[in-house]
Amino acid sequence: MSDALVPPTALPVAPQGVRASGWYGLVFLIATEAALFVYLLFSYFLLASQAPGPWPPSGAPPILSxxxxxxxxxxxxxxxxxxxxxxxxxxxxxxxxxxxxSLILGTAFVAVQVHDWMHKPFSPRTDAYGSLFYTITGVHIAHVAVGLFMLACLTLWAALGRFSAKRHLHVTVGVLYWHFVDAVWLVVFTTFFLTPRLG
Known part of the structure; x- marks a missing residue:
């Protein structure tokens, strides 16, 4: 029996290409997470449409911060x-x-958000608005925390020289997730801070 010949070239240790399995996996993850935010925001607008008094009850939240x-x-x-x-x-x-x-800026975002939470004139137990505000922004902060962990891992691997112009799918996937987190915040910001000012 003859021995199989193995080519002398090194085998790939990570997927390559823009549309590798990891990319598709993240796209489907983003779709499910986006659905979660759609449900939460739908609850917000449904309760807002049925509120007997002003919405938000304590008035539009300060927008500058x-x-x-x-x-x-x-x-x-x-x-x-x-x-x-x-x-x-x-x-x-x-x-x-x-x-x-990105890590520094993302951490600053979390710090400002936590500071704002601590100085709101309502709490999750105050009313339906307070409950939805802390739930939706809290779920978003959880996604930011996951994104920061991913960025930290990518930073470490990049510093160790794990990526190259040919092999960087992990970076593509991690940055795509971070863009998703940012896009969700734009919707959350519009919902809580802009729509109350539009009547």
């Missing part, structure tokens, strides 16, 4: 994209810099 926080999160998405574009061109230092900036 939330607007600044929105800008912070959008900036973090931009830096993540900038880093991703760097590794697509073979620049690991640019990827590390972009991910570190």
């Amino acid at each position: 939330a607007a600044i926080n929105t800008a912070i999160l959008l900036a973090s998405s931009l830096t993540a994209w900038w880093g991703q574009r760097g590794i697509e061109r073979g620049s690991s230092p640019r990827l590390v810099a972009g991910l570190v900036l």
